[in-house]
Amino acid sequence: MAQFWKPGTEKPRLVDDEEGGVLFFSASASSSSSSRFGYASIEKQRQRLPVYKYRTAILYLVENHATTIIVGETGSGKTTQIPQYLKEAGWAEGGRVIACTQPRRLAVQAVSARVAEEMGVTLGEEVGYTIRFEDLTNSGTTMIKFLTDGVLLREMMDDPLLTKYSVVMVDEAHERSISTDILLGLLKKIQRRRPDLRLIISSATIEAKSMSAFFQTSKRRRALEGEELGPRMDPAILSVEGRGFHVQIHFVEEPVQDYVQAAVSTVLLIHDQEPMGDILVFLTGQDDIDAAIHLLNEEAQTNRKHSSGLILLPLYSGLPRAEQELVFSPTPRGKRKVVISTNIAETSLTLEGIVYLVDSGFSKQKFYNPISDIENLVVAPISKASARQRAGRAGRVRPGKCYRLYTEEYFSKEMSAEGIPEMQRSNLVSCVIQLKALGIDNILGFDWPASPSPEAMIRALEILYSLGILDDDAKLTSPAGFQVAEIPLEPMISKMILSSNELGCSEEILTIAAVLSVQSIWVYGRGVHRELDEAKLRFAAAEGDHVTFLNVYKGFLQSGKSSQWCHKNHVNYHAMKKVVEIREQLRRIAQRLGIVVKSCERDMQVVRKAVTAGFFANACRLEAFSHSGMYKTVRGSHEVYIHPSSVLFRVNPKWVVYHSLVSTDRQYMRNVISIDPSWLIEAAPHFYQHHGQNSFGK
């Protein structure tokens, strides 16, 4: 056991040649372990950040290149400093604005607050931010604006050339979210019309080359532009080192059979043999995490000396807020904290004090099959980029150790360098409608950083056509198409809202739309399934989950939005507050679109019709003679089941539509409502035209 590990090293930093006119600054390899001193002035602190050494170089490159790619490791200070350098160099003069996008709302808020503090200004004035539902900027005074990439996309609908921005910095571009990829594609287009616009793409090492290739304009274009004044069109690449400490990498010598068991053994091994310091374990989901904690607890009972002093903390998004926050509490003296986490700890939140890292090499990832139109969540191997990111989590406070539960040979020979961009793993309905709203007609010919499959594109176009959002020429219909594009929700939900106007149930449908937009309004946790089921029964509606949501919402309002009421009923208080907030936003949007907000009172049939009008593509029929509750999708005859969390579980109405599928050993429909099949033909004659009368018989 003691010789389980074979030390290895991380792949060295990519230091590349200068082919194709790409300028490359290599960072010095110094292990920057300079410590921060307590009372240094903000200015001194800023100068100590690794990125400070590159201030002049960055400003030079931005001045002279249309696109600059910054390869920066965590802790380099690039996100907070570069926008300030740009402002100091005059890029915000004359009413122009410097934009910096982030993939996450929380990051936008945190970073903008930090920058405002460093500049000694009030947040919302010179430095501001915009996220969905929150605009803390002041047009006229805001010079540096942080925003989510999705918000910047929305801004393009009003101002396609982003004329008020002088520089757009796309941060964390290596995460390759759908909105980042759309944004990169559009920014490249804008550059041709606006030579004055500068782009900064911040990316992890491993992605820098493909980013550079993407922004490289063709030789012919460059020859044409060569004579003109203006920035060079070829991208520059600059590498900035981070502030992380060295992390020693260990691989297993033989492949492991069971990564949960291996993770547990490794935690015990570290606890046995290594000095104090907290451990972070990456597993794939709640199941794995609960199993690992169970095994470690068992160990604690049978072999006390092995595991005494371990504090076991699960971490995943579905965990109630209070339990999530335990991972941030300081470790008591003489104890060792073991955080067992999903990918949430890889990007979304940062744990301080982690010294040991156990990497299973797997995560749950979404995949999309355009033929069946089904998105699956499956356990899949992570990429080298992810492995590297995970390892880095162990070196934030002092040198750390990373234990990888896969072999070095597997890492170097089989693990893919980078993950598959989300664009190539998703249903593209939302993406297509956004591009259409931005006036991009030739979607199949769009210049993407990573092209989605034509099948997925065609499937999205087909569904949008059936929803009446696109016409025969694949243009947005008026008014429905333009209205759906305005609503910041999944197009199927937006369509449901539009239909509710005609059906006279918009009050109810707005509530349902808001509930479907939050993760879950229920509190679920280990060992409380039965209590949750009982609580649900108090609200359960025979029609299905959507109508059940209406009952919960009504109860919540009647309780005076009480957190105690939520606790008593296993309802997630934070989720319900968000529902109220989103619903209010949707109500305003609906009114702006001319929707009359009206209640259908007790008539749930119209509510079900409105849901069907949006979700007809997800219609399923119970298999006759099936006692196992097996359904088949009307479109593709795929085998699906009602999720056990649904109020219709075991009720099994003959016809249902679902909101989403989750797949484990089976495909489970989540959020299900019973319908009458005749509504399907009413809602989408084209979609179901090839089905004869018989297939809809009762």
Add this chain to the structure above:
DNA sequence: GAGCACTGC
């Protein structure tokens, strides 16, 4: 009979 993570006027 049971849920990776984000996000949008």
